[in-house]
Amino acid sequence: xxxxxxxxxxxxxxxxxxxxxxxxxxxxxxxxxxxxxxxxxxxxxxxxxxxxxxxxxxxxxxxxxxxxxxxxxxxxxxxxxxxxxxxxxxxxxxxxxxxxxxxxxxxxxxxxxxxxxxxx
Ligand code: SF4
Ligand code: SF4
Numbered sequence: 580x581x582x583x584x585x586x587x588x589x590x591x592x593x594x595x596x597x598x599x600x601x602x603x604x605x606x607x608x609x610x611x612x613x614x615x616x617x618x619x620x621x622x623x624x625x626x627x628x629x630x631x632x633x634x635x636x637x638x639x640x641x642x643x644x645x646x647x648x649x650x651x652x653x654x655x656x657x658x659x660x661x662x663x664x665x666x667x668x669x670x671x672x673x674x675x676x677x678x679x680x681x682x683x684x685x686x687x688x689x690x691x692x693x694x695x696x697x698x699x
Pocket of ligand 1: 585665676
């Protein structure tokens with residue numbers, strides 16, 4: 580099965596990815612690699628690359644729209660875990676749709692998940 584996100588990656592190259600600094604502080608249980616972050620303000624960090632005029636998270640591997648994945652999947656920030664791919668859970672996702680359209684990709688539909696499940 581090819582999960583639709585593995586041929587996308589658009590949301591990792593569209594938004595500023597900001598989160599509380601404690602998520603990169605191992606002494607507080609944070610798991611995000613601090614060297615891949617930079618300071619946004621006194622309370623928040625961002626993933627490197629996501630503040631650029633054409634954002635692309637430094638942890639994103641591959642080519643958007645072809646083959647892409649998160650290089651720190653198990654250690655990604657909470658905001659990344661909260662992004663839902665459209666229709667994976669039976670509902671659309673504004674973030675997913677916006678990112679895909681921003682990269683010239685069609686939004687996902689319920690049929691994309693039928694195809695993915697059939698291919699499993
Ligand atoms: S934009 Fe949607 S389909 Fe693409 S990687 Fe993000 S959640 Fe997955
Ligand atoms: S940390 Fe991973 S999931 Fe989050 S934006 Fe970067 S590449 Fe995407």
